[in-house]
């Protein structure tokens with residue numbers, strides 16, 4: 296099977312490429328990525344020499360992008376993904392998440408390949424009690440969530456109208472290696488290591504269902520291979536935790552692992568003005584993917600967060616190059632002639 300992974304230089308996309316190459320020894324993966332600030336080819340240094348992997352620099356909004364390329368499936372991760380940025384400026388979110396997805400749907404229609412659209416539980420909005428099922432109404436609250444909900448609707452319409460083979464996944468909050476340090480968990484890690492204030496929005500009691508990235512990858516794998524065209528699959532692990540609890544766990548573990556003063560680390564916690572439109576709680580009911588596709592998560596939160604903390608501790612070189620901005624130069628220096636423009 297030849298798979299195009301869009302956004303493969305980002306956090307989840309890079310983990311997914313690694314997952315596919317190790318799970319399927321005869322598969323080929325092409326990573327298609329624009330390399331925005333969130334795209335980092337250093338997420339893939341361990342597999343970039345594989346002859347089953349290639350990289351194509353490009354924008355998913357470019358209609359000629361995949362001309363002349365042979366593939367069986369597109370797994371679509373590429374997106375503007377950070378809620379705070381969508382509040383400051385929604386325009387790249389509309390362009391990439393909506394128009395980019397539209398363009399890929401057109402390409403899918405013409406090529407007759409299959410398509411997996413990686414979406415988010417944020418399209419359902421916030422819920423005080425109960426769980427989002429695939430039938431829950433879409434009530435996005437942030438411009439990011441609205442752009443993802445729009446792309447979900449486009450996917451649905453292309454299945455209904457043009458009969459393409461496409462499925463949608465809606466996953467909860469991911470954490471794990473290679474997450475860009477603008478998101479909560481890596482931000483807490485790096486600020487703590489650098490003894491910088493840790494901003495907690497509002498009262499810190501907003502709840503997310505945290506899933507280890509490898510479990511998300513195995514779920515997308517299940518949908519790619521066994522998902523029904525037109526179906527939506529919620530992905531979550533029933534691991535709901537308020538933000539402040541996550542922050543305390545990270546700080547306690549760091550204090551232990553780095554023999555640091557616990558009090559000093561906890562004093563970095565800094566309550567700040569709440570995010571506008573801040574969703575109170577996301578909670579996913581993943582019974583459908585469990586029942587229909589036999590998917591099960593394998594990494595519980597205690598194990599996953601310990602692995603993640605250890606990874607950030609051992610990957611100082613990776614994140615220091617992000618903080619300094621040097622990672623942005625990697626592409627030109629390392630790739631040169633391998634670039635297919």
Ligand code: NAD
Nearest residue numbers: 302304305306307329330331333334354355373374376469
């Ligand atoms: P990320 O921001 O780490 O990576 C996004 C990648 O997409 C980057 O490599 C970037 O360069 C690329 N990209 C952006 N615009 C592009 C364009 N126009 N053309 C080509 N490439 C482009 O994001 P992530 O956290 O890995 O999320 C991946 C996907 O999973 C997104 O679609 C997101 O909505 C979805 N998702 C994320 C989470 C989460 O917790 N991070 C949860 C559920 C769903």
Ligand code: TYD
Nearest residue numbers: 378468477478479480482494495496501538
């Ligand atoms: P984030 O990682 O941005 O994911 P999302 O908004 O997509 O759920 O944020 C996770 C939670 O952490 C969310 O409730 C906002 C909160 N948060 C903070 O309290 N401080 C921060 O600095 C960040 C980035 C997030």
